Amino acid sequence: MKTVTEGAKGYRRLIPSMTALVEFEAVARLGSFTVAANELGVTQAAVSRQVKFLEEALGVRLFHRLHRAIKLTSEGEALYLVVAESMQRIAGAFDRISGGSEDQELVLGTTAAFSHFRVLPQLPALKRMQPRLKLRLTTLMFTADLRHNEVDIAVRYGSGKWQDGKSSLLFNEEVFPVCSPAWLLANGSPQSLMDIAKASLIESDSTSEGWMDWEEWFQAVGVQPPRLNFALRCSLYTDAIQAAIQGQGIALGWHRLLHDLLKAGELVRLTDTSVKVSDAYFAVIPHGRAVTPITASMIDWLRGEVGTS
Structure with missing residues (x-):
């Protein structure tokens, strides 16, 4: 021995x-x-x-x-x-x-859409749960290399298999058309998916993050319209959703991002048809970063508050 x-x-x-x-x-x-x-x-x-x-x-x-x-x-x-x-x-x-310091700073990296729709609206609840937490939000693409970014946790959408950090599943995702109540009142409810294709569609530019666009969504649900009627194209998903809220047309709704807007009635779902994507949202801890109690608590909060169905 x-x-x-x-x-x-x-x-x-x-x-x-x-x-x-x-x-x-x-x-x-x-x-x-x-x-x-x-x-x-x-x-x-x-x-x-x-x-x-x-x-x-x-x-x-x-x-x-x-x-x-x-x-x-x-x-x-x-x-x-x-x-x-x-x-x-x-x-x-x-x-x-050591017990940590009195004030604990945590750097959370997410896309602009994720922080805008899911993190910022829940900050009061987070503050009540973690009064000592000093949160710093930084905007990252889902594909950003975490070895070159000073973040404690990154939220990513994808397969969960990355070389620059250890991932924990937050929640799955599904995608379906959404519009404002005002647009629905003015235009009536589409009777078929083909009717949606002919309506005023709002598109956001495809990114390297793996999000689907309208053409991919229709392919996934087995519909092949001869053409799509794009009323507005936006570079950012946040702009596309804001346009939908203002009644400019129909946008693709990512359920986990838009949960609060749907619950509040600012957006409505147009059809029961949805695409349940194979990828999901993950919290990723960069290699070399400590999994502290505050980090673990933050991941639980993201999974619970942001992941509410």
Whole structure:
């Protein structure tokens, strides 16, 4: 049976330098030797030496050195995932033991639509639940690399399988046409999906986030109209929904985002037909970030308040 001292010697033999691992994690997370050096308060040359030492000790390259960028190799990616998760656990333990500070700041990264429709309306409830929380909202695309963004939690829509963080399911999603009560009163209820295709449609630009547009929605429900009647096209989904509220036409409604507007009657659902998408919303903790009690509580809040059906 190994003694504690023998076990410690074993760790030191297998792990040549904890400093090198810390500096490697910073470079991998930030994607830059220079930025990592600034964060760590050391020189770029010192960081480069530590990473080179780690590569020599392991006998593999951890980064591809490109012309003006670096990229993790497959071995580097495997090491980064383990190191980042381990550092996250250590940071979480420190936070639990120390009890945290009196005021706790949390940086939440979401798209503009998610924060506008789902987070901001629920802030009073969050404040009652977490009076010490200092929330900072930052706008991110769902595809933003979390290693290059200073966030504690990111909300993403997709498969839940990402290399830059650990994801937790928030809720699934379905999509259906919505309009304002005033538009419905003025134009009457469509009798078929083909009638909806002929009505005044509001479109928002397709993005890299995986959201469907009107053409994809009709394909998913098995309808192939000869043409779609677009009354308005918007770059932002928030603008498309605002236009629908003002009675400009019919927009595609993402149920989880528009729950409060539907419940309040500012928007109405036009048909029972909907598309239940295969992707879902996830809370993602970037590798290297601690899962603190306040972080876990925030994820529960997102899942409960924002996920209300």
